[in-house]
Amino acid sequence: MSFIQIYEQYDWEEIKNTIYETTSKQVEQSLAKNKKTLTDFIHLISPAAMPYLEEMAQQSQQLTQKRFGKTISLYAPMYLSNECNNICTYCGFSLDNNIRRKTLSPKEIEQEVKVIKAQGYDHILLVTGEANHVVNINYFKQSIEQIQQSFSTISIEVQPLKQDEYEQLADLGVYAVLVYQETYHKEVYKQYHPKGKKSNFEYRLDTPDRIGRAGIHKIGLGVLLGLEDWRVDSFFNALHIDYLQKTYWQTKYSVSFPRLRPAEGVIEPNFIMEDRDLIQLLCAYRIWNEDLEISISTRESEILRNNVFKLGATTMSAGSKTNPGGYSVAEDSLEQFEICDTRSTSEIYHLIKEAGYDPVWKDWDKAYQ
Numbered sequence: 175m176s177f178i179q180i181y182e183q184y185d186w187e188e189i190k191n192t193i194y195e196t197t198s199k200q201v202e203q204s205l206a207k208n209k210k211t212l213t214d215f216i217h218l219i220s221p222a223a224m225p226y227l228e229e230m231a232q233q234s235q236q237l238t239q240k241r242f243g244k245t246i247s248l249y250a251p252m253y254l255s256n257e258c259n260n261i262c263t264y265c266g267f268s269l270d271n272n273i274r275r276k277t278l279s280p281k282e283i284e285q286e287v288k289v290i291k292a293q294g295y296d297h298i299l300l301v302t303g304e305a306n307h308v309v310n311i312n313y314f315k316q317s318i319e320q321i322q323q324s325f326s327t328i329s330i331e332v333q334p335l336k337q338d339e340y341e342q343l344a345d346l347g348v349y350a351v352l353v354y355q356e357t358y359h360k361e362v363y364k365q366y367h368p369k370g371k372k373s374n375f376e377y378r379l380d381t382p383d384r385i386g387r388a389g390i391h392k393i394g395l396g397v398l399l400g401l402e403d404w405r406v407d408s409f410f411n412a413l414h415i416d417y418l419q420k421t422y423w424q425t426k427y428s429v430s431f432p433r434l435r436p437a438e439g440v441i442e443p444n445f446i447m448e449d450r451d452l453i454q455l456l457c458a459y460r461i462w463n464e465d466l467e468i469s470i471s472t473r474e475s476e477i478l479r480n481n482v483f484k485l486g487a488t489t490m491s492a493g494s495k496t497n498p499g500g501y502s503v504a505e506d507s508l509e510q511f512e513i514c515d516t517r518s519t520s521e522i523y524h525l526i527k528e529a530g531y532d533p534v535w536k537d538w539d540k541a542y543q
């Protein structure tokens with residue numbers, strides 16, 4: 175049994191109709207319930223819920239503070255490589271983009287770590303493209319072994335791996351694996367991913383199951399907002415989280431809301447998601463699922479990030495670079511996508527403090543494992 179069997183029981187158009195036919199009365203009933211279900215999530219992401227955004231924001235804030243306190247965990251992404259064998263029409267690292275390719279050597283990783291540590295970070299997210307001939311399990315293991323004394327929390331966002339490879343990474347102390355389905359619309363997925371291993375929709379859809387079976391502590395999911403109707407895609411993402419939480423109940427889960435951002439040679443969004451839509455989605459996730467960690471990256475604007483971290487987010491990045499070697503050599507031409515909030519780590523740290531929240535550098539110690 176895996177999520178694929180659950181996924182196949184649902185029809186995209188039927189879910190879409192259910193979302194768009196939601197009434198105000200259904201939204202009010204969902205908001206009034208103590209324990210929320212996936213049906214309530216559908217109501218809360220519907221257009222009918224938009225007039226209730228203020229009430230949703232209040233509920234979301236209260237639930238977040240009750241479960242997580244007034245804290246925001248900080249992490250830094252470190253891009254190890256922009257090599258990629260896939261064509262993804264929305265990504266700056268796509269195989270058909272004529273950019274200079276780079277994979278960090280141990281010496282360059284050391285330089286990056288030095289700069290990131292100097293900013294205060296203790297949680298690192300290692301990111302690579304999908305190029306098994308260069309960035310494979312051996313490269314990941316070597317890189318993790320090299321940096322594991324420098325960070326108490328190491329997360330990865332790399333190509334989907336086999337279960338036994340995730341087990342090897344769990345043994346090395348990898349805390350979280352992030353894998354985004356991009357879109358749950360199977361036919362549209364194939365248009366955005368015409369070439370490479372990533373064009374296999376089912377293999378990607380099955381990946382969180384392999385991570386769960388391998389016993390990784392946390393799984394991060396999300397869709398790339400802008401590829402398809404964000405409401406329907408978000409329902410399927412919530413369905414996926416719901417299944418995983420019931421199946422791998424010892425694992426923690428997080429969700430992110432990456433919106434399609436400009437990068438060299440990439441497409442424009444097919445579906446526009448406004449800031450207020452993103453706030454609605456964030457609040458809907460929190461009201462539906464109190465335990466879910468919610469991450470807001472530097473893809474979003476200063477104005478949006480200044481507000482949403484108080485409404486339900488639990489994790490933020492700051493001062494991020496999306497190109498390999500970006501922290502220590504500052505080569506902007508290789509970036510995966512354009513950063514929107516370019517403020518420094520120190521500025522974000524003080525923003526969080528001044529709002530009465532605690533910025534958290536370290537929320538996990540290997541000794542607990």
Ligand code: SF4
Pocket residue numbers: 258259260261262265266267268269302303304372
């Ligand atoms: S999204 Fe990932 S797999 Fe696709 S081109 Fe970019 S780095 Fe490669």
